[in-house]
Amino acid sequence: MRSKQAATMSDVAREAGVALGTVSKVINGQPVGEAYRLRVEAAVKKLDYQVNPSAKALKSNRSGFIALIIPDTTTPFFALLTQYVNLALEKRGYKMMLCFTGRDADREQEFIRMVRRNQADGIIALTYTPDLEIPAGIPFVTIDRFFSVDVPCIASDNFGGGRLAAQKLAELGCTRLACLRIGSSLVNEPSKRKDGFVSGCMELGLPFEVCNLPDGSPMSAFEVFLKRNILESDQPLDGLFCGNDLLAWQVTGLLRRLGLRVPEDVQVIGFDGIRMFGDQDYICSTIVQPVADIAETAVNMVLSNDFTGLPPLICLPVRYQPGGTTRDSAPHTEG
């Protein structure tokens, strides 16, 4: 039976004619006599030995997994994030355990419980549940959602992105701006996009409107706003900043159905930086989130051993990307 069974450390030790502990040291890169090391390495190769992760985990109390808690994987931004987090974890020798929540708070809490014990060495979470109970014992970082100073949060520079959108619209010749958004207006990371936009408009001295609708609002609510402020206004809006690319896309469709041309009559900027099919054209002109940096940073933080003294909120720089809904360029695939 031993023959077909996978080789164990003591098999290697026997093969190499050394003690078990020596093998362990070689495997883990601890100092060992050169001659011993070579013999062990030869035996490892010969037996095709691989460490048993369960045994290692049991002994060391580290599973080698980090949990990613995320609403879903089909939303393009989440898909991107998932991919980059996975990549960053792989670079550090970790595996990813994916936890979909479906935006269900109970499921989120349940995942955290499950993971708390020993299943994962840390948690990276992107959640929309404000009253989540964060466990104290396990490294926990959030993305785009600030909980408290004890829970590090990685986010795009949402405020700066909002300002940038206002500046770009101004540069592109818009004179009457508006910010459209769905979601709570309480101060959280996504709402800072609106705040930054407002700040940018005020600094530029441009008139602006804000249309912040509660979660679950239908597009018809925006339609009312746009009809009143464009079709029926003698000072119609000519530049819109939308809270994310999805909304920008919906609003662009709405405008066109109303007979308005985008970008000729109205220019639209979104937020996120989503592309068709993941790697083709940008869907709209947009503020691009630095997803790779966000993922890398989140992984570095969740893996950092001294969790005290980490900054509570890290904002990563965004950039503007033309994508066909502004007058600066046609949509076209790049790199």
Place this chain on the structure above:
Amino acid sequence: MRSKQAATMSDVAREAGVALGTVSKVINGQPVGEAYRLRVEAAVKKLDYQVNPSAKALKSNRSGFIALIIPDTTTPFFALLTQYVNLALEKRGYKMMLCFTGRDADREQEFIRMVRRNQADGIIALTYTPDLEIPAGIPFVTIDRFFSVDVPCIASDNFGGGRLAAQKLAELGCTRLACLRIGSSLVNEPSKRKDGFVSGCMELGLPFEVCNLPDGSPMSAFEVFLKRNILESDQPLDGLFCGNDLLAWQVTGLLRRLGLRVPEDVQVIGFDGIRMFGDQDYICSTIVQPVADIAETAVNMVLSNDFTGLPPLICLPVRYQPGGTTRDSAPHTEG
């Protein structure tokens, strides 16, 4: 120290005043005296005991993880699949270990090696590498790629989908059809879409063209084909079937740049069933793959204990979905 440490089985045993083995039996649902069970359950609740997955895995040789090997997560179809596989695994009490390959054959093979040992109890793979070495010892199923009769493959009914596309185009009034596709014309699952389309055209007695370009071909190659067969032809094509939604989307853009109207002049049907932002409008009229069924079936198979006697290829039924590039309906979000 014990106080803050997580409870172990013997802690529970001590608390309940029973033996270690009894606790194990209660946990695993084996028959135990009613009174004992209640005491154990009380102790479990009191100590907030949870089994240590590493220890369990070490003992039982089952990690509770299934690996999903997939090129990336940002391609919408893969994102969908990832989500549904995860859901199906969760239903069965398994965790998912995500392995991105970036379409790199070496990475794929490496993942399989890594996973082979003890890291995962089985593998579900969607790969484009034809000469992958499939391990014999571990449950392995593929999606959309047939390797051999020893490796079960779950796929959409690609052939049937191709036929369906031909039939729909005919129904919609097209009289000169073509199939556009990128990729090897060797017989594999995706190429059956073309075969089914050809079969459908012949059965209908409709004339058709096939434009099958090798991997990596630029869109300009299709442009040549379309110019010749539409703009410069006295019997122009009026119905196109594309190998997937991405190509359908690209071709639609190309046609419009050439001054043709879609769907008025040319109708286009894709394959996959991708939606904008994962859950909004379909991107084009399309043959929808039954992703949930595919995932569910793959999970059931990889988890089935008797791997012998499983059917080598399972084809799941597809359906047609109007999506704005045919004359039967405007694109609009549904359920």
Place this chain on the structure above:
DNA sequence: TTGTATGCGTTATCAG
């Protein structure tokens, strides 16, 4: 039925 004892493959502690 319940309790006891052994071992899964590692890592870590010590004595050589």
Place this chain on the structure above:
DNA sequence: CTGATAACGCATACAA
């Protein structure tokens, strides 16, 4: 620097 040996937490055959 090396080599025995004791845990880690659980499952399970075996004894009671």
